[in-house]
Amino acid sequence: MATASIYPTAPDLTENDYLVLGLATCFVKEEGEVHELQVIEPIPSAALEAIVKGIPTSYQQAWGTTLGNVIAGDLPQKPAECPDAAQFSEEFVQRAIAAARTYKSRPVAQEHIPQGTIRRDFNYSTERKRVLNMQRVVTKEDNVKQHDYTHKVL
Numbered sequence: 001m002a003t004a005s006i007y008p009t010a011p012d013l014t015e016n017d018y019l020v021l022g023l024a025t026c027f028v029k030e031e032g033e034v035h036e037l038q039v040i041e042p043i044p045s046a047a048l049e050a051i052v053k054g055i056p057t058s059y060q061q062a063w064g065t066t067l068g069n070v071i072a073g074d075l076p077q078k079p080a081e082c083p084d085a086a087q088f089s090e091e092f093v094q095r096a097i098a099a100a101r102t103y104k105s106r107p108v109a110q111e112h113i114p115q116g117t118i119r120r121d122f123n124y125s126t127e128r129k130r131v132l133n134m135q136r137v138v139t140k141e142d143n144v145k146q147h148d149y150t151h152k153v154l
Helices: 045-052 092-105 107-111
Strands: 017-029 034-040 059-066
Touching: 017 092, 034 092, 045 059, 045 092, 045 107, 092 107
Parallel strands: none
Antiparallel strands: 017 034, 017 059
16 A cells, blocks of 8 residues: 655655755855855755766765655754754755655666665765855856857858
């Protein structure tokens, strides 16, 4: 018998559906200074498969779990494996539900980190900093120069 969904926005998922959470090193820029923080965020299956192949990543570790272990109702629940100082990512619940769907459609990705285990052997790097509150300001100097005849019929 199938377990009924407890997520009103995701009737296709149950609390037993698989999910990978990652502990990422991110940065926030405040008053000209950059501060480091640890962020707990869901990792979709495609991203996990790229990470385990060795691309540089800001994830220090990741663990296999279930939706029921990290979401109670519509509130995130910090797993015991997480440091106390770690924060949840923005829109954590929606992102966790979306990530769980990726593992449901691609169950072979669950083999990288079996449920209940932690993996730490990633190519961890903060060389390219993930700044969470970065704002891009577009200026006239950003425009690409084009020839006069670019949009003309010759």
